[in-house]
Amino acid sequence: MKTFRKEIWLNVPDRRGLVNITSEVNDCIKESGIREGLCLVNAMNITSSVFINDDERGLHQDMDDWLEKLAPHESVNGYRHNLTGEDNADAHLKRSVMGREVVIAVTDGRLDFGTWEQIFYFEFDGRRRKHVLVKIIGE
Amino acid sequence: MKTFRKEIWLNVPDRRGLVNITSEVNDCIKESGIREGLCLVNAMNITSSVFINDDERGLHQDMDDWLEKLAPHESVNGYRHNLTGEDNADAHLKRSVMGREVVIAVTDGRLDFGTWEQIFYFEFDGRRRKHVLVKIIGE
Amino acid sequence: MKTFRKEIWLNVPDRRGLVNITSEVNDCIKESGIREGLCLVNAMNITSSVFINDDERGLHQDMDDWLEKLAPHESVNGYRHNLTGEDNADAHLKRSVMGREVVIAVTDGRLDFGTWEQIFYFEFDGRRRKHVLVKIIGE
Numbered sequence: 001m002k003t004f005r006k007e008i009w010l011n012v013p014d015r016r017g018l019v020n021i022t023s024e025v026n027d028c029i030k031e032s033g034i035r036e037g038l039c040l041v042n043a044m045n046i047t048s049s050v051f052i053n054d055d056e057r058g059l060h061q062d063m064d065d066w067l068e069k070l071a072p073h074e075s076v077n078g079y080r081h082n083l084t085g086e087d088n089a090d091a092h093l094k095r096s097v098m099g100r101e102v103v104i105a106v107t108d109g110r111l112d113f114g115t116w117e118q119i120f121y122f123e124f125d126g127r128r129r130k131h132v133l134v135k136i137i138g139e
Numbered sequence: 140m141k142t143f144r145k146e147i148w149l150n151v152p153d154r155r156g157l158v159n160i161t162s163e164v165n166d167c168i169k170e171s172g173i174r175e176g177l178c179l180v181n182a183m184n185i186t187s188s189v190f191i192n193d194d195e196r197g198l199h200q201d202m203d204d205w206l207e208k209l210a211p212h213e214s215v216n217g218y219r220h221n222l223t224g225e226d227n228a229d230a231h232l233k234r235s236v237m238g239r240e241v242v243i244a245v246t247d248g249r250l251d252f253g254t255w256e257q258i259f260y261f262e263f264d265g266r267r268r269k270h271v272l273v274k275i276i277g278e
Numbered sequence: 279m280k281t282f283r284k285e286i287w288l289n290v291p292d293r294r295g296l297v298n299i300t301s302e303v304n305d306c307i308k309e310s311g312i313r314e315g316l317c318l319v320n321a322m323n324i325t326s327s328v329f330i331n332d333d334e335r336g337l338h339q340d341m342d343d344w345l346e347k348l349a350p351h352e353s354v355n356g357y358r359h360n361l362t363g364e365d366n367a368d369a370h371l372k373r374s375v376m377g378r379e380v381v382i383a384v385t386d387g388r389l390d391f392g393t394w395e396q397i398f399y400f401e402f403d404g405r406r407r408k409h410v411l412v413k414i415i416g417e
Binding site (some may be wrong): 140175176177190191192193195196197198200201202205209236237238241242243244246251252253255256276277278 | 279281283291316318320321322323324335348349357358359360361362367370371374375378379381395409411415
């Protein structure tokens with residue numbers, strides 16, 4: 001069995017934003033030399049998500065609007081978590097909807113994806129460095 | 140280490156609908172010959188989900204009603220994604236709530252499940268062929 | 279390849295409640311002797327979740343309030359599932375938001391975590407014994 005580990009670092013300039021990290025994960029698969037196995041990609045911070053969906057800008061804006069409706073940033077003082085001095089309680093909730101991680105099959109040395117599957121990092125409390133873990137096991 | 144891969148194809152006749160795919164996944168475990176490991180089951184399309192819950196018809200209807208409330212289909216033109224000619228923005232959001240994938244333990248050559256766990260495919264934009272990936276690794 | 283399996287049993291005294299299970303999962307990693315691999319932790323019951331987030335009491339209360347808003351317990355008779363004699367339809371929906379499982383990288387014989395990542399069990403229909411599965415594969 002082979003294993004591979006790498007961190008991807010990101011710094012989203014706004015509070016919220018999406019980054020397509022598919023090519024970085026693809027590079028990890030190649031670098032690992034693993035041809036058959038499973039690839040875990042997870043946010044290592046707890047106010048961001050890794051998820052798989054379509055690379056379509058309008059959809060990303062729809063997602064952002066929708067999450068802001070489900071778990072609004074305001075009122076900041078309405079969240080108990082923010083009484084600790086934070087202002088990111090909403091970010092923890094948004095991340096709960098979108099999920100922490102994805103697990104992807106590796107087949108023939110490649111991400112085993114449907115036509116439109118792309119991997120995204122969704123930042124909900126940006127303007128600082130965050131990291132994503134890629135762990136691959138297989139042979 | 141052994142690996143196994145198979146696609147399950149589905150064609151849900153309505154826009155939305157649930158299909159119990161537990162027996163198909165069970166067949167994959169048997170076919171794989173893998174006795175100990177992990178089994179990934181994921182939607183390969185981005186407007187459907189794979190999730191684990193109860194096989195109870197009333198609950199499924201509750202889920203469908205609830206998702207339609209959280210991310211309504213109408214108004215179609217209210218979503219930026221639908222300006223591309225699609226009418227399925229809500230399907231992408233509903234799938235985000237229910238998730239893309241499940242990872243299941245394989246123990247003694249079987250799905251290692253609690254009493255009521257069943258695997259479902261949830262279609263949010265049906266009336267065409269879609270596929271689900273089953274990837275098993277172990278020994 | 280090595281595999282390891284253990285069940286963690288819990289009995290949350292109220293209908294809803296959170297339990298930090300990070301140290302129990304850590305103990306499983308040590309007991310397994312696995313140094314590199316993947317660790318699956320999933321609820322074996324379908325009215326509870328396993329998820330990763332911050333160990334902050336105010337945030338946990340925010341999450342509980344927020345889930346009750348997204349999928350309220352009342353009115354109990356408003357859910358079709360509850361016509362079967364249950365009163366836990368909301369628990370199935372809340373669990374759908376928070377997720378069934380997490381997959382965690384094992385590196386150097388430890389949970390490969392960011393600074394604030396902690397594993398929680400979220401009970402949505404407690405006052406009875408429930409179980410969580412830990413399955414680790416690797417070497």
